[in-house]
Amino acid sequence: MAKIMNLDGTQQLDLTRGTVEQAYDRWAPVYDLVFGGVFAKGRQAAIAATNKIGGRVLEVGVGTGISLPLYAPNLRIFGTDISEAMLDKARRRVSEGNLKNVEGLAVMDAEKLEFPDNSFDVVMAQYVVTAVPNPETALDEFARVLRPGGELIILTRVSADTGMRRFIEQKLQPVVRPLGFRTAEFAWSRYAKWLAGAKGIELAERRLIPPLGHFSLVRFRKVDVAKAA
Numbered sequence: 003m004a005k006i007m008n009l010d011g012t013q014q015l016d017l018t019r020g021t022v023e024q025a026y027d028r029w030a031p032v033y034d035l036v037f038g039g040v041f042a043k044g045r046q047a048a049i050a051a052t053n054k055i056g057g058r059v060l061e062v063g064v065g066t067g068i069s070l071p072l073y074a075p076n077l078r079i080f081g082t083d084i085s086e087a088m089l090d091k092a093r094r095r096v097s098e099g100n101l102k103n104v105e106g107l108a109v110m111d112a113e114k115l116e117f118p119d120n121s122f123d124v125v126m127a128q129y130v131v132t133a134v135p136n137p138e139t140a141l142d143e144f145a146r147v148l149r150p151g152g153e154l155i156i157l158t159r160v161s162a163d164t165g166m167r168r169f170i171e172q173k174l175q176p177v178v179r180p181l182g183f184r185t186a187e188f189a190w191s192r193y194a195k196w197l198a199g200a201k202g203i204e205l206a207e208r209r210l211i212p213p214l215g216h217f218s219l220v221r222f223r224k225v226d227v228a229k230a231a
Contacts, residue, residue, distance in 0.1 A: 041129065044157045044211040045069055047219050048128060051155055051207075053077065057123025058105075060147060062112050062140075063130035067092030075103050080122075082110035112140040120149045128157040132188050138196050145203055150226035153206060160190050160218045193220065202227065 049072040052059055056077060061069060064081030065088045073079055081104065083089050089107050096104045110116055112127070112134050125144045134140045144154050190208075197205060206221040 041157070041213075044217055044219060045128060046072065047211060048126060048155055048157050049073060051153075051219070051221060052124050052126055055124050055153055057149075057152070058121070059124045059126060060115075060117070060122040061126040061128070062110075062115070062144065063127055063133070064089070064092055064107065067095040067107070069126075069128065070095060070101055070104055071099050073103065077103055078105050079103055080105045081107045082112070082115070083107075084109065084111065113143060115143045115147050117147045119146055121147045123149055123152045125152070125154045127155070129159070131156055131158045137188075137192075141196050142200070145200060145222070145224060148224045150202075150224050152224050154203070154222040154224070156220050156222075157211065158193075158218055158220060159188055159216055160193075190218075197222070 045068070049069055053074040056074070058078045059073065059080070061079060061081045062083075064070070064083050065085070067081065070079060070081065070092065079101075081089075081092060083092070086109055089109060092107050095101070096107070108116075112130060113136055125148050127140075127144060131137045131140060141154075144156075148154055197203060200222075202225045203222050204225060206223040208218055208220045211217045211219045
């Protein structure tokens with residue numbers, strides 16, 4: 003069972019792959035209805051950034067495939083998710099929309115991606131990092147399969163380090179954990195710590211995204227060492 007740790011070393015609530023899989027299997031029938039509109043602006047911003055880069059794209063946590071019709075037709079998309087129920091809806095969306103630029107959809111663990119190094123020009127992860135048992139492991143995997151010069155684009159919740167919002171997020175944590183969410187473990191300092199230890203990764207952009215300013219669009223770029231030299 004995965005042990006989730008704070009930056010100060012204190013132990014947080016356990017979260018396992020099974021917990022996440024079960025939670026999103028339950029969300030599958032209503033996910034688009036509940037979250038489609040709420041996260042629309044963030045989704046559109048992330049896809050717009052991806053479309054500018056082009057090439058081959060991996061969307062980790064593709065879910066019901068709600069983002070797939072938004073990608074430019076010249077991109078090649080592969081989507082993964084932990085939930086088979088979510089992917090069933092994504093497959094129907096691909097078929098009904100005749101989305102020929104979708105290479106494939108597969109059940110896959112975000113912490114153990116089944117792709118060779120340097121496979122994608124963009125790795126996209128929308129609201130995924132805060133849902134996996136070991137976020138830093140997942141971020142390392144995203145960086146591994148990213149080609150030099152490519153970008154890792156994440157939409158993510160950024161929690162507070164201090165204050166009343168921090169207090170409320172901590173109180174909510176036991177309530178939202180069974181739903182596949184974590185509220186109090188992802189202050190920007192945690193992402194910054196990962197970035198400081200990641201080799202060949204630099205921050206390209208970070209900006210607030212609705213709703214409520216609690217979410218951010220973050221772009222990390224994988225340094226092309228050959229070009230830099």
